[in-house]
Amino acid sequence: MTAFKSLSVAMLKGFVRDKMTLFFVFIFPLMFLVVFGLLFRDAGADKTKIAIVGDGPVITALDKTGALELEKYDNADTARQKVHDGDLPALVAVNGNDVELTFAASDQVKAQTVVGIVSGVVDKVNLGVTNAPPTFTLEAKSVEDASLKPIQYLTPGILSWAVSISGVFGAALTLVSWRKKQVLRRIRLAPVGPTAVLSSRVLVSIGTAVAQGVVFVAVALTPMFGLKLTGQWWLALPLLVLGTTAFFAVGMLVGSFCKTEEAASGAANIIILPMAFLSGTFFPVENTPGWLQTVSNIFPLRHMNDGMLDVLVRGKGVEALLVPSAVLIGFTLVVGFIAARIFRWED
Structure with a gap:
């Protein structure tokens, strides 16, 4: 526990002191929320x-x-x-x-x-x-809250995307940097088990994801954007945790075979950007061809987006977490196993 605590504190301090990492984890995705939120704030109001x-x-x-x-x-x-x-x-x-x-x-x-x-x-x-009486009458109602605004669709998707960026880039770049600087070699020779190293890094990533969620929701709740939380919105927290571990596993896989930070950053972008566009982060995936919707089901971000949308917008309960949670857990186990098999302590 002492080694776990020390490693967690050291990783947290390293994260906080890295201004570039803080920018890409918090400010960069938040810029998309602000821009899209302002662009679509009055969507549907014009006749x-x-x-x-x-x-x-x-x-x-x-x-x-x-x-x-x-x-x-x-x-x-x-x-x-x-x-x-x-x-x-x-x-x-x-x-x-x-x-x-x-x-x-x-x-x-x-x-x-x-x-x-x-x-x-x-x-x-x-x-x-x-003057004939109508045979049929139509009553049209929205299943969502009457005050529903575009920001309530934008927030879950962009928040999930921000978590994916933090998980993949954080794990990949940290692993490559530690290997180049011989930090992994020193840790391996020290009386510290791999479990303590891995769990401490996962803990920092989960803490970062929760902080991202708090910041995103706080900004979206301001009168400028007008987000309104519905139903059991706190169920988004388990999705943040499971999503973080899934993308952390992807980052571990990228960091296991990349030898430089540039290569790790490029590989992470190749994974994250197509996944974001094919998972409904910036536009509804339902508008894409059927075969593309089928392909998007293999991405963890698609299921995280769906789960976040269900609990934050549609007011669903625990049942909405079953499929996304199962997919994220399964993805974490499979990708994590592959990453562990090809992991290298030194180049």
């Missing part, structure tokens, strides 16, 4: 602006939906030219009982949104004209 020509019950019903901003034109050709030039996504022209919808196929997202809204409004107006 889709469309051109309208004419008046009547359809135009009145469109205005009442609250989803569209109507820009009135007196001439349909002028409004149609606006759509053709890409200035507006669609035009609704009403002439008596005829409703003409013209949209720009180049802006598929807005165009399909407008088509859906206009079609629904026209159907509703037609039903009202016939």
